[in-house]
Amino acid sequence: MLPSKKALVRVAIACNSKEMRLRTRRILEQQGLIVVADGPLELPFLTTAESYHANVLFVELDEAYEEQAQVLEKLLEQASLPMLFNEGIFQDKKKRTTLAKWGQRVSEKLTKLATSTPPRITATGETATPINSVGFSVEEEKAPQRVWVLGASTGGPQALRRFLSAIPGTLPIAFIVAQHIGSNFLELFTKQLSKYTRFSVEVPKSGHLLQHQQILIAPEKHDLSFDDNCCLTLLPTVRDYRYSPSIDLLMCKVSKRFGPMAGAIIFSGMGDDGAQGCRYLFANGGTVWAQDAASCEISSMPDYARATGAVSFSAPPEELARNLVKLLGKAKDGASQQGAIN
Template sequence: MIKVMIVDDSPFIRRIFKNIVEHDKELTVIATAKDGQDALEKIQENRPDVITLDIDMPVKNGLETLKEIMKMEKPIPTIMVSALDNRETVMKALDLGAFDFIPKTEQFPSTDTSSLSNTLIPKIKAAAQIEPKIPSYDIKPISPIKDKISKKDLKSKFPIVAIGTSSGGPKALKAILPVIPADFPAAILIVQHMPAGFTKSFADRLNQESAIKVKEAAEGDIIQPGLALLAPGDYHMQIDKDGRVRLDQTPTVWGVRPCVDHLFKSLAKNFKDRVIGIIMTGMGKDGAEGMKAVKKHGGYGIVESEETALVYGMPGAAIKANAYDEILPLHQIPEQLIKLIERRLQ
């Protein structure tokens, strides 16, 4: 039985969350708290397996509380609950070691809680399987590579790196994109499972920390070397044969939108052996079918190893499907990516 603590200053939301959690036979609510200070006191008494933590609270807010939780000898996996206008605070919480987050929309919570339940329950179960820690990676700086490659066909035949990730992805992406050199001769496309309203803030944050340009993808954007495009929340992203971004809101796949499989399959179909697919930490099995398509059309597949992946659902699914060439710890992926691209362009 997974023991859950619910922390929110709203009695109504505490009750809604409690009803959703206890509707699942594998979960139980061991305690609720009205603010961060109340939560920290009750953690000592009850020792939950997972915490849902509201950000906006009196006495001690969610971010302050999370800092205290992460200082504990055994930090507790924590899922943040945030209003849409708290995007930057959510990003800070993920930096501090929060497992994931759930957004409060204008309709949150509505009388129909099925959508919230479908989001909350899998995240709680996934969080219960991990040991949270403040992200720390030994990533080697990568030197400029413009003098190491041939410029032959670079404009029309540049490699395309496609990255798919979910829970734990924001931290993993921050271990990769900021170390990629400014003269990176490949296009980068990213699907990070993240709700609408948060992907632009995340892309802007990555852009500030990276030498390459990172932006939230828009309809009609053209892929190009040195540019990383992040799929917007609530939109599937595909790339057409002319290298233009195509966004749509067709039904969710594996319960998510954007879907990694959609992106990878479109790239495999249109760009074949130019594609390098990377599947990193995340819940579920999104990306495995897409990586199979990448491999089938002559592309290359890298999967993050279990030793560094916060959640091994997506990487594990790709491995089970035999859809990979290499399994690497996160800190080795950037350097190997450079080596692959250098070989392709020489």
């Protein structure tokens, strides 16, 4: 008899509160998961979780999240295990029935993370699962017309990898990624994303010409803008934004330049960065989507985005990618029909 999926899940729990670690361990074990280790939210434990033969990492955040942000940034870059973040179910007193439901939801997410991985693009450019072709021509790749912002924070790197893995290499679009991450990790983050996409991935410099099939990583503490020819200008940030790079600011700049051809997707993250940008982009005729809460490690940012009323579609990263392919396919067909009429 084959073991169940839950029996294959070996969890390491990271949390600064010993009491919370013990309660989480009990709840997850009641759900049939195997907890192989628990420890503080510190890099020595986080980056060695694999040595305990864990295949998924569960991270409990507390009220000191902002003080832990630097540790989490390093964790997202250094750890190879899939991770699930929780904002602290035990901050308030919870009824036993509520904890049981919470435990069931968390165990389902951990099981899914531990038993499935997104397709990787190998060094030869081949993928574990074929990237579908939707018939976009090579000529269309060069026109810098449609630009979408991909906003993300905690849990964002994993969501972005899942999303980009499902994007065809000929899709006529450019992405600008605003991921809350320190400048010391930009190069590594760029290299990691490039393994999951046929698009070029780079941190731009002033004068860069924006084109389709590009993914530009917005650097922190810099304002990014465009001229009429889609050349980029990068200047040191004048204002002290709460988040850097500012998803709100980037969405507004892209919306101002590209109008109805602009779009944005708000992925996993903590905080409300992107909410103001959603309102601005939507008011200018742009398209706003968000990752669904169930597939997020932290759903605060997508939840704030949805609360603006600007989000027209929510789904897991892979489905967001498939829907974008369909959207651009319809736009292409509509343009062809308009050309035939004219």
